[in-house]
Amino acid sequence: MKRYIARRLMQGVVLLCMVGTIVFFLGRLTGNPVDLMMPEDATAEDRAALIQTLGLDGPILDQFAIFVGRAIQGDLGTSIRMRQPAVEAFFDRLPNTLVLLPWAILLAMLLGIPLGVVAAVNRGSFLDRAAGTVAVLGIAMPSFWLGILLIFVFSVELGWLPSGRMGGPAHYVLPVITLAAFLVAGFMRITRSAMLEVMESEFVKLARIKGLSEGVVIWKHCLRNALIPVLTLWGVFIGNLITGAIVTETVFAWPGIGRLTYEAVIYRDFPLLQAVIILKSILILSINLGVDILYAYVDPRIRLA
């Protein structure tokens, strides 16, 4: 198990180097941020001065070397707009996103997994199709549309819930629903297909031969096995969530890392964008590693191998 974790960590480092390189060069392809930052009537001297402060004057490979050298020391540059170290800006906002994610995943699992089980047990019936429809709806509705729709109904028309910004528990409801919506479908479909496979197993037959009740057979013997593929996809889902948070946080004016990413793009704040993407990659990689360790806990074949 220790060797496995070590190997995974090595893979993560290699992946991070690739992400960093791609992000650096892609950022340079989107144009010169100076044009956006200077007023229309700025002089050539002012422009040159700014270019120099931002370190954009040297050859691109030199810039890359400097970037790598600093990145190794944990310095991912300074946000142009906020005049604050990018890493600091990221970690200032990170907690705001992290308080949102667990609720979204929890809600998605609480809806998606039972829906998947019910769909599998009643395969081909009305219930199965209804669950499938709910799932497809979740995927088909884009977050920005669902978010705005929810704001329109629950904040504007009914006035029950706040339309945005961080605050008390009521502020969480709409963003969490919006984030969870497209994960419900994923959880439901994977649970359903995993359940269908598990339900045909010989050990399920043996559980019935023992005379166990259907409830125990389905929710204990089948579901525990079906959760293994569900867990595997946790990592992917969390990646989806962090990506999905860009739109949702923007719609709900939620000051998390999703909104920070959006702002970095809009203001062409490329040091910040680089930092945000690299740090998000680290976040997703560590969550994936955590999931794999959890996976080993659920499946004794991995734990004890």
Next chain:
Amino acid sequence: MSEQPVLEVRDLHTHFFLRRGVVKAVDGVSFSLRRGEVLGLVGESGCGKSLTALSLMRLLPRGGARTVKGEVLLDGENILERTPAEMREIRGRRISMVLQDPQTSLNPVFSIGDQLREAIQRRKRAPHAEIIKEAVAALRRVEIAAPEQRLDQYPHQMSGGMKQRVVGAIAISGEPGVLIADEPTTALDVTIQLQYLKLLKRLQAETGMAILFITHDFGVVGRMCDRVAVMYAGRIVECGPVRQIFEAPQHPYTRALIASVPKMTGPPPGMGGRLATIEGQPPSLMDLPVGCRFAGRCPLVEQRCLDAYPGTVRIGPEHTADCWKVVPA
């Protein structure tokens, strides 16, 4: 002889209803199982042996399999008429089953102890420590060494033979009167097979349960069974005491089956000896002939075999065969 059989199956029909048609996988099976005896159910793959077993357990595979006709009398009570909840009470306690493949019969994510305990708790409610003691005893009974340590292990930590013993322990922990063993040794190594058969025999002697032993291996039949029923294309074509079936098989199919068992005597294949085979294929279960089902492969076939299915002919006090050519006793 007049004693009521523990299990009696009368004219059982289990069909698969598919879009392409009806597959008559079990089509008129009748037999009885007496207390404490081992009845072999023999036949080639696809003849309906396993589906007969699953029909008795009422655990048919999803997707169109249904028992359409017949009676399954367990201690005189037709269990086909029981509700699903009543059937759950019967399973494990009165009729139980050992499955073919030990590699997949145990749930990989629960420990052996967990799975055994569930079965024991079906029979009695008791404090945890007492159930554990019973679980240890159950493992010891199926000759598993160091049972205390085994309880915390998971299926993947055990060999196939050991897993099959655990499955056996689970199956009999409810002290059933009838145990169905569906090719329990097919997936095991030859050396382990023999141990397992001996174990089953011993358990049967200890508990007095009746065993329906499903196999395609006549060698195993000779070792295990008191009587044997030969199944072909969804029906039992011959049934009788093992000795009589081996020494004087009456149905041409049984004769061909016994002739195709490799023997230790006579010249081996390649040195003049040839292993007998049965030419042709069994009929499609979707389109069964009106006459005898073996007619298409039978060396003795005549017109009446094709025109109508032969009745069951009694040859001896316990020996019957479904064949026109058999002379009644």
